Amino acid sequence: MIEMREIVKTFDGFAALDGASLSVPAGSVYGLVGPNGAGKSTLIRHLTGIYRQDSGQVLISGKEVWENAALKARIAAIPDDWYYFLQATVRDMMRFYRGFYPTFSTERYEKLKAVFAIDEKKTIRRLSKGMQKQVAFWLALSCMPDYLILDEPVDGLDPVMRRQVWSLVMGDVAQRGTTVLVSSHNLRELEDVCDHVGIMDHGKVLLERSLEQLQDNMVKLQVVFRDGVSEVPQELPVLHASRVGRIHTLIMRMNAEEATARLAVYDPMLVDAVPLTLEEIFIYELGGADYAVKDIVL
Numbered sequence: 001m002i003e004m005r006e007i008v009k010t011f012d013g014f015a016a017l018d019g020a021s022l023s024v025p026a027g028s029v030y031g032l033v034g035p036n037g038a039g040k041s042t043l044i045r046h047l048t049g050i051y052r053q054d055s056g057q058v059l060i061s062g063k064e065v066w067e068n069a070a071l072k073a074r075i076a077a078i079p080d081d082w083y084y085f086l087q088a089t090v091r092d093m094m095r096f097y098r099g100f101y102p103t104f105s106t107e108r109y110e111k112l113k114a115v116f117a118i119d120e121k122k123t124i125r126r127l128s129k130g131m132q133k134q135v136a137f138w139l140a141l142s143c144m145p146d147y148l149i150l151d152e153p154v155d156g157l158d159p160v161m162r163r164q165v166w167s168l169v170m171g172d173v174a175q176r177g178t179t180v181l182v183s184s185h186n187l188r189e190l191e192d193v194c195d196h197v198g199i200m201d202h203g204k205v206l207l208e209r210s211l212e213q214l215q216d217n218m219v220k221l222q223v224v225f226r227d228g229v230s231e232v233p234q235e236l237p238v239l240h241a242s243r244v245g246r247i248h249t250l251i252m253r254m255n256a257e258e259a260t261a262r263l264a265v266y267d268p269m270l271v272d273a274v275p276l277t278l279e280e281i282f283i284y285e286l287g288g289a290d291y292a293v294k295d296i297v298l
């Protein structure tokens with residue numbers, strides 16, 4: 001479990017984190033989404049023990065991260081600017097990681113060669129950006145961490161490699177109960193992998209929800225009313241309505257059964273519940289809120 005409580009971090013008087021709180025249940029995949037400058041990387045640097053908060057608590061497995069070497073040995077991270085020694089080969093970096101992580105599995109490292117197919121004798125500097133990202137995943141996954149912290153992790157990876165990497169991460173979540181926190185600008189990217197989502201802006205986590213909570217709380221319906229009903233009845237609590245020909249698309253804040261029952265009163269010709277994307281859910285959850293969040297979800 002990861003818990004951040006009311007974290008404040010200022011740089012020269014500017015609060016990059018301004019009371020940020022979040023809670024990542026053990027074994028879940030938590031997507032942290034927010035526009036540029038929201039504070040995602042700053043928050044992540046607290047989780048990996050690089051920054052010390054001015055106030056608040058950063059707890060992983062119930063313990064403060066700052067200067068806690070034993071705890072940090074259970075956390076693997078891929079920052080957006082992954083660091084490697086300039087002259088190091090992939091194999092040199094493997095030895096470096098192995099020295100820090102007691103749980104490092106050379107066996108897994110060897111197995112993953114088949115996935116990443118990068119010559120381990122090459123210096124990392126000579127690899128492309130995407131290949132360097134692959135090496136970062138190769139090493140992080142070989143550490144067999146309890147916590148995996150990923151900052152914009154699939155930037156620069158091609159679509160096939162993205163899928164490979166997510167499939168490996170999800171395998172670890174399923175088999176070893178790894179807890180994953182992943183940041184991105186883009187909800188669409190996280191849609192298939194996350195079971196929890198937090199939205200961040202201006203140094204705060206504005207909203208966090210589990211996917212179940214989200215999906216149970218809102219529904220999108222396609223409805224065809226009978227002749228004589230051309231408008232959506234006013235008494236229906238509709239968040240958003242659009243219409244193409246006779247088909248009305250309605251978004252309502254309730255679950256599918258409840259909404260279907262409410263519509264049954266009008267004896268429609270067709271009612272069909274269709275899945276909402278995460279993006280749609282957040283747009284309507286946040287309503288008319290004056291946040292830059294629309295930049296992330298649109």
Ligand SMILES: Nc1ncnc2c1ncn2[C@@H]1O[C@H](COP(=O)(O)OP(=O)(O)OP(=O)(O)O)[C@@H](O)[C@H]1O
Binds near residue numbers: 011015016036042
């Ligand atoms: N070391 C620093 N010194 C001064 N200001 C900083 C520092 N690190 C971050 N900031 C400021 O804190 C805010 C949050 O930055 P951060 O890098 O955490 O955002 P982000 O959500 O990761 O953005 P992006 O999506 O662009 O990577 C920004 O306004 C940034 O300018």
